[in-house]
Amino acid sequence: MTSASPTRTDVRQQAEAHLRALVGPRDGQGEAVLREDQWSAIEALAVDRRRALVVQRTGWGKSAVYFVATLLLREQGAGPTVIVSPLLALMRNQIAAAERAGIRAVTINSTNIEDWDPIQESVRAGEVDVLLVSPERLNNPGFRDEVLPRLAATCGLLVVDEAHCISDWGHDFRPDYRRIRTLLGELPDGIPVLATTATANERVTSDVAEQLGRDVLVLRGSLDRESLRLGVVRLKTAEQRLAWLADHLAEQPGSGIVYTLTVAATQEIADYLRSRGHDVAAYSGQTDPTERQALEQDLAAGRVKALVATSALGMGFDATLGFVVNMGAPNSPVAYYQQVGRAGRGTDEAVVVLLPAPEDRDIWAYFASLAFPREELVRQTLAVLADAGKPLSTATLETYVELTRNRLETMLKVLDVDGAVRRVRGGWESTGQPWSYDEERYRRVSEAREREQRAMLDYIATDRCRMEFLRAQLDDPGAGPCGRCDNCGGLDLPATVSEAAVEEAGARLSRPGVVLEPRKMWPTALANLGIDWKGKISEGAEPGRVVARLTDLGHGQALRDLFRAETPDGPVPVPLVRAVVTVLEDWRPRVDGIVVVESATRPTLVSDLADGLSRYLRVPLLGRFAIVDPDVAPGQGAMNSAQRVAAVGRRYDLAAEVPDGARVLLVDDRVVTGWTLTVAARALRQAGAGAVLPLALASDS
Incomplete structure (x- = not known):
């Protein structure tokens, strides 16, 4: 900066002006101002050009940090911000919010392939302020070899959203996120990096900070969600749980989400609730992308009472939802904290209800069976690729290796990041590099998953404060009784269901x-x-x-x-x-x-x-x-x-x-x-x- 460069006070005032443009007028609440931690993060990025990790609760304003930092950096002549985000729904909401502040934002993901070339041309022409990409794009051969190096060299800020996915210890580890470590290493000096998440315990926080590299500012705040009122209703049979939902859904405030553990359950429960007169729809990863977007808009606008959804539904930061009901428990308190965090954003109170079921553990066991394959299957895959001497598609590899398509793809992505294979046009090829099977790491991760499952069962049975329990699972040092949950006396959930509803649910299920x-x-x-x-x-x-x-x-x-x-x-x-x-x-x-x-x-x-x-x-x-x-x-x-x-x-x-x-x-x-x-x-x-x-x-x- 020259001697005429603005002072930090000037930059903060400029930042708060950008914040007000981003959030718009706030009825009766005065002008928006930055929290101290928000300013600390923005200062680290836009003034000091450092790397920062922000671990803050959902709704705290993490997106405001990177949008305001983007505007400041662009005014200084920096290149576009690149945001790696795993949630398409969140991407759409981020783009809408950015446009309100005059930020030109675009996205490259699996649903807009026809737009990639013009988008990339706009990026090259300097017409884009923010480019959102899904993590899967990072290892698409064309994007990785042709677009990514140019972005790494010219971007003004790199943002990694849902950064817990980088870590093996994160509840939602995704192999594609490991590619970010390579991208971080290729960034020129002076390019700031921001990683954000709402669901990282101390172990995940340390792991992600270590991967971010040198001179990382870690900002970790309270993970209390003051609007959420948590409760558990324990019923013996599936008929009773379904009847409870039909009897009490209308009582829940506003619109919300009914989470299920399987795709089949979304259809089954949605069909039943519609038969009982409730305005609901099913939503999963198998829902057509166009229909998914329409359903998200209907939910955010309150045009439906609820979406009955798998974890594929991740609403953006500006969705105001009054409740979340889980029909079946996720396999860890951390994953549960993330799901319930979809409620209570932009509202003073939101109700969160868990209806656990005996079959939850069977479903957890099934998903656990999809862990990293045994060493002999990995070695077999590497040998097939080495012997082929040419790229092989995943479909071709299936004929040689007994793994499901999803497990094979996931394994190949891990091997790619480890340097043993490389994704190219036409499939996968061997690099010839030596590779070691880290059995100790896989064993530790498996044991951690088992501990998380036991902790989820403890959450269901606990008589202590539920929010305190979840915050403790995330190593929040300020965890204490919330005064709002069913165990604190702040939420009274009826456990009764009408006989007629049970009979009707039983008839439907039977x-x-x-x-x-x-x-x-x-x-x-x-x-x-x-x-x-x-x-x-x-x-x-x-x-x-x-x-x-x-x-x-x-x-x-x-x-x-x-x-x-x-x-x-x-x-x-x-x-x-x-x-x-x-x-x-x-x-x-x-x-x-x-x-x-x-x-x-x-x-x-x-x-x-x-x-x-x-x-x-x-x-x-x-x-x-x-x-x-x-x-x-x-x-x-x-x-x-x-x-x-x-x-x-x-x-x-x-x-x-x-x-x-x-x-x-x-x-x-x-x-x-x-x-x-x-x-x-x-x-x-x-x-x-x-x-x-x-x-x-x-x-x-």
Whole structure:
């Protein structure tokens, strides 16, 4: 700066003028002014050009820090601010807020691919003040090789939002965020960096600060949320919990979110609440992006009472929500704190209710099973890439490595950051660099996750202040009784539900029957496994039925119990027999005979199911999709589609007499991937069946 440069007092006055433009007029509250910690962060970024980590509660004003710093830096001639943000909804709200302050903000993410080129041209022309990118963009080959180096060299400020994702210890670790460490190392001297989060304990804070590097200013404030009134309602059955929600949803203030643990539950609960007259909609990662944006706007504007959502819903900072209800507990107090933080922003009071369920732990166990793969699978992947000597797509790698698509992608991203593989156009290639399996780190992370789950159970059972409990889990030194939660006497939540509501919820949950959509396309690259099936499945099954998904609220619990490893084989339990009959009454399939998928683990169950169906439908058993190679283990290859198709092809063969043109009911106990039924349907169609209609007790999803 020259001698005529403004003083720090001048800069603060300028910063507060920008703040007022950003937040607009405040009715009856006087002009907006910066908090001391906000000014400390802005001063570090825009005056001292330092790196800062801000750990502050939701609604504290972290976004104001980077927007005000952006305006100050741009006035000094700095390049655009680059914000790495994982939440598309938050991006949209950030852009709207930026525009109010005269900030030209744009985003590059998976939903606006057609706009990338003009956006990048605008950035190069200096017409953009803020560029928001999703973490996944950081390792897109074109963006990483062509756009990112230029941004690193010319940006005026780098912001990492939701910075706990950088840390292995964060509750929401994302491999793509590890790419930020490389970006930080490539920044020229004097480029300030801001990392922000509302959910970091001391361990995560230290880890992130260490990754930010030299001379980091850490600003950690109170994580109390003064507007939130926390409570837990413990009810024994799914019917009671659903009835409670239907009875008491209208009593909750304003609009809000009903969080669930699974995608299936969003639809199931939303459908039921609509039948009870509530204006709600389902929302998940499977919701179409255009529909998601419309639903977010409806919620923020109060046009719906609630969105029934998975954790895919992350509302932005200017959404004013009056409540959050969790139907089922997240797997850690820190994740729970983040979800409930969606309420109480811009309102004096908000109600937060947790309705825990026994099946929560089953769902936690499922997600825990998706942890980093065993070393032999990692080594196998590295060997395949090294032997190929060329880039391989994820779909091709699936034919060599028994991992699901998501786990394989996640593993490859970690290996990419570790330098062992590289993402290029056309897939992934080996770098030839040595790589070590950090078993100790993975074990410590797994143990930390188990501790978090135990702490979540402790939160549900505690008789101490709930906000104090959550703040203590985040190592907030000022944690103390809030005076607002149910345990402090500040919230009185009724635990009663009407008998009529319980009966109605029970009737809804006990009504079995989920459509089983057939597979439409063969996995790619099956030729690598010596199988010549490809493209569209022309000899496939018709839409079938299962009694319920294992994750469903109604029959899901009985089916989870039935398929536990320790449950002995036996005939179909009577309640499930009744459920199968109800499914058939609703479905009314017209069939000429039955073929059963043979089972090595539950032979009595499947044979009893097939015999009972034969008697009830008065059609003959035509034969079996029989096990011909018992050396292929049950479920082998189930981690990905190509491996599973190959395993099913080796394990089974059709042993049945099928009349030409017959409509065949194909019976199985449990659908995990759907490929056993798909391969069986193909065999039946080639044997002369005119149609194949699958029926099973349960599906995994």
